[in-house]
Amino acid sequence: MIDFRYHVVSIVAVFLALTVGLVIGSSYLSKVAYDELNNQLSSLRGQNQALHGTQSELDNQVRDRDSLIAALGPDAVAGKLAGHSVAVVMLPGADGSSGDALAALLGKAGAQVTGEVTLKSALLDPGQATKLAATGAKLPAAERGGEQLPSPSPSATAGTPAPVVAMADIAGAVVHRIPANSSGIGEQKITDQASQDVLTAYSNAGFVDVKAAGVASADLVVVLAPPAPSSGSAGNDAADALYLGFLKDLTGGGRSLGAVLAGPASSAASPGLLAAALKDSWVSKNVSTADTADQPSGRIITVFALAEAAGGKTGHYGLTGTADGPLPDLH
Template sequence: MIDFRYHIVSIVAIFFALGAGVVLGAGPLKGTGTQLVQDQALKDRKDLVQAREELIQAKALDKYRDDYVSKVTAGLTDGKLTGKNVAVVTMPDVDGDLANNTVETLEKAGAQVTTRVSLDAKLFQADQRQLIDQLTTELVTADVTFTKDSTTFERTGQILGRAIAANAEGKNVDGDATKILGGLTGSKLFGLKPTPKQRASLIVVIAGKTPNPAPDTSSYSDAVDLAEGLDRASSGVVVAGTPESAQNGGYLKSLRGDSDAAKAVSSVDVANMPSGRATIVFALVEQAEGKAGQYGGVDAKNGVAPSAAQAKDN
């Protein structure tokens, strides 16, 4: 137990400190505290003004950079995808502006965006796996072959790919594709707009926002498998996302960590920038040639973009 004398000493010390403060406040240090507060307030105001000016300048420079890159890259991508049909698949919780800007870039590069498929968040929930397996079994067509070790979502990607894509240009949406699309959209786990008339040869998958806190990267294994399945059903797939998606807990991080997927599927982690969207175009051109690469600014194994020579020659 604490001794009673300890309390007495503590109380005396408190009163002594209070008394000393009163004396000093009325004596030689009178007004010093007020002056200190005023000086600090003045300094804070100056710092705030400077910070505001720096922020305005930074935003202006960012806008300049984006506008400049947008104008420069627009010329570089002109005609790169002429004659190519491209389907866009958006992951759950995708940024609408990111998706719209990507579609705009593809169209400016000459591509015909045949359709946009949106994936519902419930698709990747464990309690939906039985339904997904059932759908895959019911909707498989005679011209689709699964590998022996294929996963549920690899098969799902192949089935979806059979409906919206093909390994060559000029393939129309046939009866089998229509049946698949009806079954997938009927599950309410897949959205489709517009209904395509032609199947695409290339596919862009747009990553959704990374949750906060970020999940374990293994939580994206099904999404990675889906991209691999789409790749098997088409001439190539590019997965596009923001820098956050390439960091721990992100879709692109998981994709790049899967050696088999990274050999087949390309990725771009700066799709929120004009330069990044141009890189998506170059990566699609590369995919059409049977090549893959991981591009961007965050642990991108193959650099910022396909080589200048490749981009220029195509």
């Protein structure tokens, strides 16, 4: 007969065997799992290094391509804007270096660049509205237009918000080619001095920065848009409405021969300003657009679009796939 001690020893032996088996088994499996994870890590590290190498190669190719395009740019645009004067306006947040590079290329295209005007964010600051209105109110009627314009400037309308008044004043100072009067006698312009007085007033008040080139009168204008708001953030409808109104002031009533709204690729997609311009029925028909303007290729596109605008045509160009095509046909 099997006694109780035998049962106890048997049970202890079984549990001891299970424990030993678990220890040995887990050690083996841990090594297998470790080896597998180590192999996967080595594989991912190799893939990551390969991708970094590919990215570096592509970055070098893009840099070399941009260098080539930049070198060929002056020859590509030579003479396209001969006989024209062009103003460059940068909206708040636009890249100043892109404006400088574009102004240089416009000169290579034969244009006389009248200056670069940078609009400051203070124009949109509600806390600056009183100061902005006071600045506009000090301008003489003749400098705002008065009898020199064939019809009153939009800025003269009573009750108009101060930013709208200011932007209309700046538009009239930047490009002030006025069509022939009702008698058909020539082309009228407000004086360069009056234009400079307007820009100086808003500059001294801290609302604009001006790089003047000695002559104020321009018959064409390029407006540089800022990048689109970051992903997930809402667009600024009030700012967009003000900027679109500014474009209308620049081109409406024949004040200029034409205008191009140019900006980085991000601005061509909502909530970017170029995308907003394309959605506005009046602006899209009367103001050309050019995306990727922060790149050498985009600056060339901008010059071609401006040359087309000088001929009375409007189009939307660039490399984002949201445009009519990369370039207008100027032949």
